[in-house]
Amino acid sequence: MKIGIICYPTYGGSGVVATELGKALASVGHEVHFITYTQPPRLDFFSENIFYHEVSVASYPLFEYLPYESALASKMVDVTVNEQLDLIHVHYAIPHASAAYLAKQILKYKGIHVPVITTLHGTDITLVGRDPSFEPVVTFSINESDGVTAVSESLRDDTYSSFEILSNIEVIPNFIDLERFKKQPKEHFKLAICPNGEKLLMHTSNFRKVKRIEDIIHVFAKVQKQVPSKLLLVGDGPERSGIEALCRDLGVASDVRFLGKLDTIEEALSLADLFFLTSEKESFGLAALEAMACEVPVISSDAGGIPEVNIHGVTGFVSKIGDIDDMVANTVKILKDEALHTQMKANALARAKDFSLEKILPMYERYYEKIVGQS
Ligand code: GMT
Structure with a gap:
């Protein structure tokens, strides 16, 4: 599959999960296109299946706040058209899920259909997403995603109790690379x-x-x-x-x-x-x-x-x-x-x-196949 991954390029949390997932998908033959505003820290090597597309936001004196969400949606459109993505997978709902919704609508006008999967990671639901300044957009963009996953049962339950969610949320837990994370003699x-x-x-x-x-x-x-x-x-x-x-x-x-x-x-x-x-x-x-x-x-x-x-x-x-x-x-x-x-x-x-990469990666692959097959 050709998969677009949208995430925050952070040292921990959702950014690391998204990066490690993309690397693992690439290692089993998928083509992975990362779309972020800067190169994720754990993506500092060459792989023939991994591509990186930087989102740059044009500045203008009128902008007190740079319209990142619009620039991200435009980049998603560009990459989907030119790389023929089969799927867009966004990590952390704000603002990635609503940017993906916008990109999907634009692509519709070009006769292209691309399914969007949103993975909820935590504070996008339990803290920031509940703020009235975000809640309507978060609710809407989760409901409009073709697939939604949460990293724990607790987060899935929190999402259902805090937002009016009409769709099914699949729990796919976070994973660990046991080759890297193992006790070393130090x-x-x-x-x-x-x-x-x-x-x-x-x-x-x-x-x-x-x-x-x-x-x-x-x-x-x-x-x-x-x-x-x-x-x-x-x-x-x-x-x-x-x-x-x-x-x-x-x-x-x-x-x-x-x-x-x-x-x-x-x-x-x-x-x-x-x-x-x-x-x-x-x-x-x-x-x-x-x-x-x-x-x-x-x-x-x-x-x-x-x-x-x-x-x-x-x-x-x-x-x-x-x-x-x-x-x-x-x-x-x-x-x-x-x-x-x-x-x-x-x-x-x-x-x-129980959370090894070998166990969790196939859960994502099966979920991708299901969502792509359905849409
Ligand atoms: O912990 C943070 O503030 C970062 C945040 C993120 O989204 O980057 O982490 C969340 O996602 C991680 C990966 O799924 C989870 O392991 C963390 O538990 C979660 N953090 C919170 O819910 C506070």
């Missing part, structure tokens, strides 16, 4: 960070408010009083300076390392004893899955789709959002019980295998 690095055999706790995210990273710092400050430990924070974003200040206020700054954005997250995960994901909203929790694939048990909140990935009492523990004392108790329980820790590491890897 003991010398571990020794450098934890010279006295401390436990290493870790979190990675885009440092946005919904991640509730302050909860991790409070948990860590309490855990540290019972178990000698260090905290590794990977990623960057708007909350970072506030989190640094909180570390100083709680007197734990010297035991917390901020690594910033890191391309080789799997190397850092290979050192970790536990992973934290304490979000207020999280449709899936790809970061937790990456940790689990590297044999790291997860201490998480019960937000959104996280409990579908991190199984309470098996691959780690799940607490109510913001229940710091429960998270502290669960962290200490794992760190102090070597047999439990070893068992949970194995369980985490076993659970991660």
